[in-house]
Every structure is written in structure tokens, then in C-alpha cells.
Amino acid sequence: MAVPLVGAEALHLEFPTRVxxxxxxxxxxxxxxxxxxxxNGDGKSSLLGMLSGLIEPQAGRVTRRGGVRFGVLPQTDDLDPATTVGHAIVGDRPEHEWAGDAAIRDVIGGLVADVPWDARVGALSGGQRRRVALAALLVGEWDVIALDEPTNHLDVEGIAWLAEHLKNRWSRNAGGLLVITHDRWFLDEVCTETWEVHDGIVEPFEGGYAAYVLQRVERDRIAAATEAKRQNLMRKELAWLRRGAPARTSKPRFRIEAANQLIKDVPPVRNAVELQRLAVARLGKDVIDLEDAGVRYGDREVLRDVTWRIAPGERTGILGANGSGKSTLLGLISGTVQPSSGRVKRGKTVRLGLLDQQFSQLTEIGGERVREVLARTKTTFTIDGKDLTPAQLLERLGFAREHLSTRVGELSGGQKRRLQLLLLLLSEPNVIALDEPANDVDADMLAAMEDLLDSWPGTLIVVSHDRYLLERVTDQQYAILDGRLRHLPGGVDEYLRLRQGQVSSRAPAPATPRVTQAGASPSGLSGSERRTAQKEVASIERRLDRLNAEVKSLHQRMADHDQSDYAGLQQLTDQLRAVEGETAELEERWIELSENLID
Incomplete structure (x- = not known):
């Protein structure tokens, strides 16, 4: 029998208040x-700490196979604030040594291309420092790597890069990876096994997040009497995984027949037509229109020429790199940021609720106890046809009874985020804008949050780097690219392709000179081939302009249409999907041709 890379036997760990x-x-x-x-709080980081040697258990032992190299990324780094970024990552190695290593260049390009190489670590933002610490770990040679929340401070593009790096870092049957993350897309993309930490135990499941959800639903079905609430919620999660993300659940290890049997009586996650009908009833036809809007701070133009007619019932996700202007766009929508050019028009009936990253809604009530805050709120919230009180909603979001006596200012980050969302929903807005709602929230609470949003009949706009959350709660995605807002018919995958086309060389290593044959163009195409490609590109751009106009027209027709005419709405929806499908195909062809012309 093979000796494990790392083994732990009969580990016991307790703090003064609990085991x-x-x-x-x-x-x-x-x-x-x-x-x-x-x-959160069940012991995930403590388990990682014991296995990596950062925490000493009170009983039991951790053993490592001889010579095993174990690299760890804890939640807080030990980087020297006085050292430079370059020294923190590659140490004293001469430049020709690390710059000549393709693996090191890939890590630098994937994580810290935008961080000044000679900057002092102490002068970096929290997100930049986190990425430097991750890069410093990944340039090393390790047999086992343990990562505690590595996706924090990474944008969608960075998370995709990290997933690909970890999948290809070792050969299939070599190396070991332990990762704590609330990013469910990342778990499903990278992991072959899932450990659930709960009630003082570690319960193993085969496969990534999707397979884990299936097995957990099976477990909860067996123990339905004691797990009824969690069972129903996770069955709904499983239904979405099977129906809404087929690529994710088509992996051989995912038992499709068992999954279909478990969800045979689960309705679709959202009734889009009914929610849109209710949204129009609450909002009317005019929500928020941005017309050629731009925002400039001094000499820096953050947003430009943004035209977007936000429709009633629209559920939109916003993607973009860190610093691209996503929060500024939410500011334009909510009225906290004024446009430097163009205009923003709001419907008379719009009541907008904004969940920001700074917990600003909780500032004035920081000294009050949670139960005192809830006592002032008489509104109920309807989920799956049942009216729930604020206290019941809070329980559904993972609050225990003892937390009701806690002062708001003393809550953990995750608890504050849940209370913030609850108060937002109970304020009865008809437009909600969420700025990074997944911050500080574990996977179970994200599922509960998504469950609440499924039943909410209004316009929803979500800014997040959590790909799973975006695909789960929104029906379409936009991206901010070079200050402009662009529709993404192909979703997150299309955004990643576009970003890859934008970014050339991200590593600081000098570029290799290019050598071309005499008479050949830099792209490698002959003169006639190049002219043909340029003509096709121009033709595609003209067709895309017409299709974009058609998309806007269809959105307008859907907004103006009789919302009780479900058949007519479905016909318009089918037309919209067909147009968006053609747009996605043409955009892929445009990217392919453009890359050939540039290469």
C-alpha cells in the first residue's frame, strides 16, 4: 500500500470555548x-493549519512521507514590508535565471503583471499584496500545496488562470492540493475530491462541487427528518447544476441518473416570465437609462460612451478587471456618482437598493442588537409561496438564536453581509444592485442568498468575481472593457476570450524579437490572404452592428408587450436567443480573424 504524501491520525483540537x-x-x-x-467558523483553516504544520494539535499526529515539500498560503502572509515585489517573488536569483524559466514567467504574468516590480511590499494594496504572496508560493517547487482562500482579491480572469495553473502544475497522478475557497466554480474546475468540515468531523465526498452537492442531497434525503431545510435548499441547487450548467455536470464521475431521480419534482429555479410580469407591475416600463454616459476623475477616464437601457425584471451580471470601473457603473445607476458626460435617466417608480462592499447600511445601527433592528421591521418576504418573518429569514441565512443578542458592530464579516442583504430585501426595493455580495460568505450561505434572490421580482444587477454566483442568479452578462460596456452573449467564457485578446505579454521579461521571412507580412498571411481576412472582418463588424440594433429592438418589444401574453413573450424570447447565438458565433470568428491579422 502506497504511503500517503501527508497523513493525519486522531487529531484533536479545542479552544477554550469549544472542541x-x-x-x-x-x-x-x-x-x-x-x-x-x-x-465559516467550523474549522476549515484550523484543519489546513494542522496538516501544514502551522497549528499543533492537542492530540494525534501528522506525518509526511520522507522528503515531501509542503507549500502553504495562509490567510495572512509574512512578507517583509521593506522588500520589493521582485525580491519577494524570485528572491536573489539573477534575472537571466528566473526570466528564462517559462513556469516562473507564467506565474508572474498570471498574477502580478500590473504590480510594479520595484515597488515595496508595504506600499501595496491588500489585494496586490495577496497576489504577490500567492505568486511567491507558486514559483517554488512543491509536492503538496495548501491554499487558504486563494481566490480572494482575484478577478474572474485571475481565477481562471489559477485554475488552469493548478490543473497543469503536476502530472495527473502526482502532487497534492488542498484548497479552501467559497468559489464554487473553482472547486468544480480543479478538485477531484471534496472534504466537508462540520460538527467536529471531516466528511469526504468524491468529485468537485457539483458531485459533492449530489452526494450531500443523497445524504440529506436519508436523514430527511433532521435535515429538511438543508435538503430542500440543496436539491434546488442540484436542479440548477443539472439544468443550467450541463457542461459542469457531464463529467463521468457525476452520477446523472441518480441526480435526475432526486430532482424529478423540483421546479425550475426561476420562472422568468412570471418574474418579469411582476417586475413590470412594480416598476412600469421605465427603469434606468444610461445614454452616452461617461465618468472622468481628473485626467483619468473611467467610463465612456455607456449606453444601456435597463429593463424591468432584467437580471444582469457585470464583469471586469479590478479597477475597470464596475463600482463606478453601480454608482451611476444608484445616483451616488454623477456622469461627467451623457446622462442617466431614472423611472419615477424606481426604488433602488444598493449592497456595497463597505457595509455602509449598517454604520448607523452598529451599536444596536440584531433583535432590536428586526423588531422595527414588520415586512414579510415571500419564498416559494410562503411568507417569512424577518427572524425566519435571518435563520434561513444561517443566524443562530444566540446571534440575535449580538450588537451589529460586533458581527463577523459574513454575518454583517447576511444582515445587510436581509435589510436590503426588507426595504422593498424594485431594483437591487449588489457589489461583490459573495465577500465573507461561505458556500452554504451563498446558496441560501441565491435562493432568496430566485423569488425576488425586480431588476437585479450584480457585480462579482464569483463566476458561479453570476451564472446562477443572472440571465445575461456585460463586461467593462477599455471603459466601455459590452454585452456578452457567450457569458463568462466570451469575456475571458476577449480579455485574452486584449492582453499581450503580461510578464516583465523582455520580449523575444520576431523573425519573418522576406516578403511576408508580420501575421504570416500572404498579401491576398490578409486582404481577404480584412474584408471578412469589416463584413462581420457591419453584421454585428445590425444584430446589436436588433437585440435592442427585441428588448424594447418585450418591455412594451402585454405581459400576460406568455406565448407572445416566449416567441420574442426565442427570437432574442437566436440573434444572440448568431452574435456569439460572429464574435468568435471576429476574434479568430483579428488574432491572425495581429499575430
Whole structure:
């Protein structure tokens, strides 16, 4: 029998107020890619700390195979604030050594291309410092890597890069990975096994997040009497995974027949037509229009020429790199930012609720107890046809009874985020804008949050780097690219392709001179081939302009249409999907041709 890379036997860990683990035995084998999930505070980081040697258990032991190299990214780094970014990542190695290593160049380009190489670590933002710490770890040679929330401070593009890096870092049956993250897309993309930490134990499941959800639903079905609430919620999550993300659940390890049996009586996650009908009733036809809007701070133009007619019932996700202007766009929509050019027009009936990253809604009530805040709120909230009180909603979002007596200012980040969302929903807005709602929230609470939003009949705009959340709660996505707002018929995948086309060389290593044959163009195309490609590009651009106009027209017709005419609405929806499908195909061809002309 093969000796595991890392083994733990009968681990016991307790703090003065509670026992975290009692007699936990786990092991990491060659080729394991393990995701660790569980509620905040249940011991995920403590488990990682014991396995990596950062925390000493009170009983039991952790063993490593001889010579195993174990690299760790904890939640807080130990970087020297006085050292430079370059020295923190590559140390004293001469430039020709690290710059000549393709693996190191890839890490630098994927994580810190926008961070000044000679900057002092102490002068960096929290997000930049986190990425430097991650890069410093990944340029090393390790047999096992443990990562605690590595996707924090990474945008969608950075998360996709990290997933690809970890999938290709070792050969299939070599190396070991442990990762704690609330990013469910990342878990599903990278992990082959999932450990759920709960009630002082570690429960293993085969596969990534989708397979874990299936197995957990099966477990909860068996224990339905005690797990009724969690069972219903996770069955809904499983239904979305099977119906809304087929590529994710088509992996051989995902037992499709068992999944279909479990969700045979689960309705679709959202009734889009009914929600739009209710949204129009609450909002009317005019919501918020941005017309050629731009925002400039001094000499820096953040947004330009943004034209967007936000429709009633629209559920839109906003993508963009860090600093691209996503929060500024939400500011334009909410009225906290005034346009430098163009205009923003709001419908008379619009009541907008904004969930920001700074918990500003909780500032004035920081000294009050949670129960005192809820006592002033008489509104109920309807989920699946049932009216829930504020206290019931808070329980559904993971609050225990003892938390009701806690002062708002003393809540954890995740608890504040849940209370913030609850108060936002109970204020009865008809337009909601969420700025990074997944921050500080674990996977279970994200599922509960999504469940609440499924039943909410209004216009929803979400800014997030959490790809799973965006695909789960929104029906379309836009991106901010070079200050402009662009529709993404192909969703997150299209955004990543566009960003890849935007970014040339991201690493600081000098570029290799290009050599071309005499008479050949830099792209490698002959003169006639180049002219033909340029003509096709121009033709595609003209067709895309017509299709974009058609999309706007269809959106207008859907907004003006009799909302009780479900058949007519469905026909318009089918036309819209066909147009968006053609647009996606043409955009892919445009990218392909453009790359050939540039290369």
C-alpha cells in the first residue's frame, strides 16, 4: 500500500470555548486535488493549519512521507514590508535565471503583471499584496500545496488562470492540493475530491462541487427528518447544476441518473416570465437609462460612451478587471456618482437598493442588537409561496438564536453581509444592485442568498468575481472593457476570450524579437490572404452592428408587450436567443480573424 504524501491520525483540537475537532483521521495521496468546504467558523483553516504544520494539535499526529515539500498560503502572509515585489517573488536569483524559466514567467504574468516590480511590499494594496504572496508560493517547487482562500482579491480572469495553473502544475497522478475557497466554480474546475468540515468531523465526498452537492442531497434525503431545510435548499441547487450548467455536470464521475431521480419534482429555479410580469407591475416600463454616459476623475477616464437601457425584471451580471470601473457603473445607476458626460435617466417608480462592499447600511445601527433592528421591521418576504418573518429569514441565512443578542458592530464579516442583504430585501426595493455580495460568505450561505434572490421580482444587477454566483442568479452578462460596456452573449467564457485578446505579454521579461521571412507580412498571411481576412472582418463588424440594433429592438418589444401574453413573450424570447447565438458565433470568428491579422 502506497504511503500517503501527508497523513493525519486522531487529531484533536479545542479552544477554550469549544472542541473544533475530535479524533479526525485523513490523508493526502499522490494526485489528490481536495477542496475543503464548510460554514465559516467550523474549522476549515484550523484543519489546513494542522496538516501544514502551522497549528499543533492537542492530540494525534501528522506525518509526511520522507522528503515531501509542503507549500502553504495562509490567510495572512509574512512578507517583509521593506522588500520589493521582485525580491519577494524570485528572491536573489539573477534575472537571466528566473526570466528564462517559462513556469516562473507564467506565474508572474498570471498574477502580478500590473504590480510594479520595484515597488515595496508595504506600499501595496491588500489585494496586490495577496497576489504577490500567492505568486511567491507558486514559483517554488512543491509536492503538496495548501491554499487558504486563494481566490480572494482575484478577478474572474485571475481565477481562471489559477485554475488552469493548478490543473497543469503536476502530472495527473502526482502532487497534492488542498484548497479552501467559497468559489464554487473553482472547486468544480480543479478538485477531484471534496472534504466537508462540520460538527467536529471531516466528511469526504468524491468529485468537485457539483458531485459533492449530489452526494450531500443523497445524504440529506436519508436523514430527511433532521435535515429538511438543508435538503430542500440543496436539491434546488442540484436542479440548477443539472439544468443550467450541463457542461459542469457531464463529467463521468457525476452520477446523472441518480441526480435526475432526486430532482424529478423540483421546479425550475426561476420562472422568468412570471418574474418579469411582476417586475413590470412594480416598476412600469421605465427603469434606468444610461445614454452616452461617461465618468472622468481628473485626467483619468473611467467610463465612456455607456449606453444601456435597463429593463424591468432584467437580471444582469457585470464583469471586469479590478479597477475597470464596475463600482463606478453601480454608482451611476444608484445616483451616488454623477456622469461627467451623457446622462442617466431614472423611472419615477424606481426604488433602488444598493449592497456595497463597505457595509455602509449598517454604520448607523452598529451599536444596536440584531433583535432590536428586526423588531422595527414588520415586512414579510415571500419564498416559494410562503411568507417569512424577518427572524425566519435571518435563520434561513444561517443566524443562530444566540446571534440575535449580538450588537451589529460586533458581527463577523459574513454575518454583517447576511444582515445587510436581509435589510436590503426588507426595504422593498424594485431594483437591487449588489457589489461583490459573495465577500465573507461561505458556500452554504451563498446558496441560501441565491435562493432568496430566485423569488425576488425586480431588476437585479450584480457585480462579482464569483463566476458561479453570476451564472446562477443572472440571465445575461456585460463586461467593462477599455471603459466601455459590452454585452456578452457567450457569458463568462466570451469575456475571458476577449480579455485574452486584449492582453499581450503580461510578464516583465523582455520580449523575444520576431523573425519573418522576406516578403511576408508580420501575421504570416500572404498579401491576398490578409486582404481577404480584412474584408471578412469589416463584413462581420457591419453584421454585428445590425444584430446589436436588433437585440435592442427585441428588448424594447418585450418591455412594451402585454405581459400576460406568455406565448407572445416566449416567441420574442426565442427570437432574442437566436440573434444572440448568431452574435456569439460572429464574435468568435471576429476574434479568430483579428488574432491572425495581429499575430
Amino acid at each position: 473544533v475537532f475530535d479524533s479526525v483521521t485523513v490523508g493526502i495521496e499522490e494526485g489528490d486535488r481536495i477542496g475543503i468546504v464548510g460554514r
